[in-house]
Amino acid sequence: MSRLIIFLLNLYKRFVSPLLGQRCRFYPSCSDYARIAVSRFGPWRGGLLAGWRILRCQPLCSGGNDPVPERFHFTGCRTPSREPEHGAS
Numbered sequence: 001m002s003r004l005i006i007f008l009l010n011l012y013k014r015f016v017s018p019l020l021g022q023r024c025r026f027y028p029s030c031s032d033y034a035r036i037a038v039s040r041f042g043p044w045r046g047g048l049l050a051g052w053r054i055l056r057c058q059p060l061c062s063g064g065n066d067p068v069p070e071r072f073h074f075t076g077c078r079t080p081s082r083e084p085e086h087g088a089s
Helices: 002-020 030-056
Strands: none
16 A cells, blocks of 8 residues: 555656646655655555645745654644844834
């Protein structure tokens, strides 16, 4: 089952992703994250991690470096930092 999921993710990465362009706010991209998670934790737990990552890929979470954890756990959402206002004392 893991091989099938990784195969489908590879097809997505090769054929669909170039049409959509760079949109992921995280590194590694969500599809790469999913491939690593599924290969590391299997289809069920890796799929849960990938789904959680996709839910975090939105404007209320800051992006950046977000590697797949070594041990299975859900990473929290970091809120984006606000820019200081100009002219504030």
